[in-house]
Amino acid sequence: MSNLNFLYTFNYDYHLDALCKLESRQIFDTEEKDKLLFSPIKVDPSISAFIKTRLEIISSSENYSELLEKIKKENIHIEGFTAEYLILNGDSIDRTERRKKLKDVGFCMEGIPNFTTPSITYSIGHYEDIWHFGILTKHNNDWYKHKKKPHSFSNSISMDIAKTLVGVASQGNKTKTILDACCGVGTVVLEGCCSGFDIAGCDINLKAILHTRQNLAYYNYTANLYCLDIKDHNTQYAAAIIDLPYNLYSHSDDEVTSNIIGSTAKLTNRVVIVSISDIEAVIQKSGLTVTDYCSIVKKGKSTFTRNIWVCEKVSTVSVN
Numbered sequence: 001m002s003n004l005n006f007l008y009t010f011n012y013d014y015h016l017d018a019l020c021k022l023e024s025r026q027i028f029d030t031e032e033k034d035k036l037l038f039s040p041i042k043v044d045p046s047i048s049a050f051i052k053t054r055l056e057i058i059s060s061s062e063n064y065s066e067l068l069e070k071i072k073k074e075n076i077h078i079e080g081f082t083a084e085y086l087i088l089n090g091d092s093i094d095r096t097e098r099r100k101k102l103k104d105v106g107f108c109m110e111g112i113p114n115f116t117t118p119s120i121t122y123s124i125g126h127y128e129d130i131w132h133f134g135i136l137t138k139h140n141n142d143w144y145k146h147k148k149k150p151h152s153f154s155n156s157i158s159m160d161i162a163k164t165l166v167g168v169a170s171q172g173n174k175t176k177t178i179l180d181a182c183c184g185v186g187t188v189v190l191e192g193c194c195s196g197f198d199i200a201g202c203d204i205n206l207k208a209i210l211h212t213r214q215n216l217a218y219y220n221y222t223a224n225l226y227c228l229d230i231k232d233h234n235t236q237y238a239a240a241i242i243d244l245p246y247n248l249y250s251h252s253d254d255e256v257t258s259n260i261i262g263s264t265a266k267l268t269n270r271v272v273i274v275s276i277s278d279i280e281a282v283i284q285k286s287g288l289t290v291t292d293y294c295s296i297v298k299k300g301k302s303t304f305t306r307n308i309w310v311c312e313k314v315s316t317v318s319v320n
């Protein structure tokens with residue numbers, strides 16, 4: 001547990017459980033459990049639709065008094081700090097006790113607190129008989145504003161799926177360049193921009209590109225957009241996302257799917273694909289290997305399943 005110095009908390013509806021676990025495997029190499037996860041990997045909680053907070057652990061102890069001693073020994077002197085109690089799975093502490101504990105922690109540090117606009121937030125929490133103290137970073141809900149984007153279409157993927165696709169494609173690494181190969185009205189590109197990724201969009205349809213451009217401009221985001229058949233695009237990316245045509249507004253069959261996947265695979269070694277049918281055989285023919293997968297059932301007027309395929313070039317998949 002010594003190098004697992006980040007504690008993440010998660011929140012999601014039960015129908016998105018598989019999606020959250022896919023993201024967790026791809027970013028942290030392990031699944032969250034009890035809606036929390038300890039990891040040596042540091043990621044910005046705001047890149048995920050599911051991560052609520054990140055606690056950067058400074059001290060831990062089985063004994064509460066010992067934890068306070070450890071905090072004192074850190075000699076923290078900081079102006080404008082605040083402290084919050086982090087309620088972790090299995091902790092049934094009541095409000096009065098939480099406030100008392102936050103006071104205890106506050107007295108272990110020097111500086112004048114600021115509860116309205118803090119410069120830093122410290123936190124304590126209790127999980128499986130161990131107390132943890134550290135610096136808390138909260139998820140920023142700014143991306144909810146995308147619900148009101150100027151252009152949308154009824155079968156577009158939801159914002160939380162779009163956000164997850166960016167997290168899975170990038171594996172949480174903001175230095176990776178990403179392409180949304182079939183960007184439609186830009187649902188994925190918006191989430192990528194909002195989280196600070198270098199993401200570009202491509203679509204064969206001029207109207208789709210114009211709508212993506214207007215959606216981005218509405219929020220003051222900038223991204224390279226290409227009105228092209230993906231087969232004619234020639235920039236290399238660290239990863240790509242494909243939300244395949246569903247044969248509703250744009251035509252699709254195995255040949256169209258195969259061409260889009262094959263052309264995208266020429267631009268990157270890592271592709272995350274969304275489909276509404278089983279396309280594993282088509283993926284394999286394009287020289288990609290499926291390394292992870294999940295499906296999400298969308299219930300509404302018509303119930304349908306979305307499959308998410310994490311694929312890598314055969315030559316880049318390590319064989320153990």
Ligand SMILES: C[S@@+](CC[C@H](N)C(=O)[O-])C[C@H]1O[C@@H](n2cnc3c(N)ncnc32)[C@H](O)[C@@H]1O
Nearest residue numbers: 156182183184185187203204205229230243245
């Ligand atoms: C399911 S939609 C993508 C929706 C998108 N995720 C959104 O949120 O708006 C599929 C898109 O693929 C585009 N498309 C189809 N064939 C293409 C090709 N060969 N190259 C690039 N885009 C293509 C279509 O114009 C359509 O906008």
